[in-house]
Amino acid sequence: MIFDPKPTRYPFPRYTDKHYLVVKKDNGVVFDKNYPYIDRSRGFRFKQFWVRVLEWILAFPLATIRLGLRIRGRKILKQNKELLRKGAISCANHVHLWDYIAVMKAIRPRYSNLLAWAKNVRGENAGLIRMVGGIPIPEGDPHATAAFNKTVKELLVAGGWLHIYAEGSMWEYYAPIRPFKEGIGYYAVQCEKPVLPMAFSYRKPGWIRRVIFKQTACFTLSIGEPVLPDPSLPRQEREQDVVRRCHEAVCRLAGIDPASNPYPPIFDNTERVDNYPPLEEIK
Numbered sequence: 001m002i003f004d005p006k007p008t009r010y011p012f013p014r015y016t017d018k019h020y021l022v023v024k025k026d027n028g029v030v031f032d033k034n035y036p037y038i039d040r041s042r043g044f045r046f047k048q049f050w051v052r053v054l055e056w057i058l059a060f061p062l063a064t065i066r067l068g069l070r071i072r073g074r075k076i077l078k079q080n081k082e083l084l085r086k087g088a089i090s091c092a093n094h095v096h097l098w099d100y101i102a103v104m105k106a107i108r109p110r111y112s113n114l115l116a117w118a119k120n121v122r123g124e125n126a127g128l129i130r131m132v133g134g135i136p137i138p139e140g141d142p143h144a145t146a147a148f149n150k151t152v153k154e155l156l157v158a159g160g161w162l163h164i165y166a167e168g169s170m171w172e173y174y175a176p177i178r179p180f181k182e183g184i185g186y187y188a189v190q191c192e193k194p195v196l197p198m199a200f201s202y203r204k205p206g207w208i209r210r211v212i213f214k215q216t217a218c219f220t221l222s223i224g225e226p227v228l229p230d231p232s233l234p235r236q237e238r239e240q241d242v243v244r245r246c247h248e249a250v251c252r253l254a255g256i257d258p259a260s261n262p263y264p265p266i267f268d269n270t271e272r273v274d275n276y277p278p279l280e281e282i283k
Helices: 042-067 075-079 082-087 100-106 127-133 142-157 183-191 206-214 235-253
Strands: 070-072 086-091 113-117 135-138 161-164 195-203 218-223
Touching: 042 100, 042 127, 075 082, 086 127, 086 183, 100 161, 100 218, 127 135, 135 142, 135 183, 142 183, 161 183, 161 206, 183 235, 195 235
Parallel strands: 070 218, 086 161, 086 195, 113 135, 113 161
Antiparallel strands: 195 218
């Protein structure tokens, strides 16, 4: 029996890929074809090195305490060491502001890049998001999108890791697994890389966390077996097949029977199925 925190205080939007967080700052950075989607300058890499040191010393212990974090399935990384050594994509449901720290801890000592909402990479946390590997997703500019795709493919072909929140946005403490965007299948097939499914599920917090720290739930991050593209399928079907199998894997890892999950595996302007008040009505 899974624990559903039922986070009624969060104004989830009407569509399952939309954001409800308010980003207060806009630094004006333009994500065009000339933007360094992965910054390889010496100065940036020097600062990133020290940020990674702080991840191990400070961020990982703090996130473990703050989230009540447990990680399951790290043995799968060892069992698939040779497959994953050549690069991989990971995916998970996006359910907390700190959940990427948990992902980084789970895959250590590997480092990953992260596809990030462009608005966040212009906002108050822009510097930190970039330092932990954030790659902003450009919008409304086909030339920028081409440059972005080229960078992502080069990263994967070179053996890098990429984390994708395939649901498209962060919904805090949300229990069902929302539909996945098809980009995860596109990059897996284009670059011939495995996808490592992960899932956050919830545990009921003890009275200290619940009463003193007002914590809604504790988190468990489970790692699943890699999902490989099926070479027998035509390209488009192969991409969609990866998305469906990843969605099913994340459901199971979260303790949800895929057949009982209320959402389809692939996003198609999918609306919320629960009765939380939509953001449009709250505003």
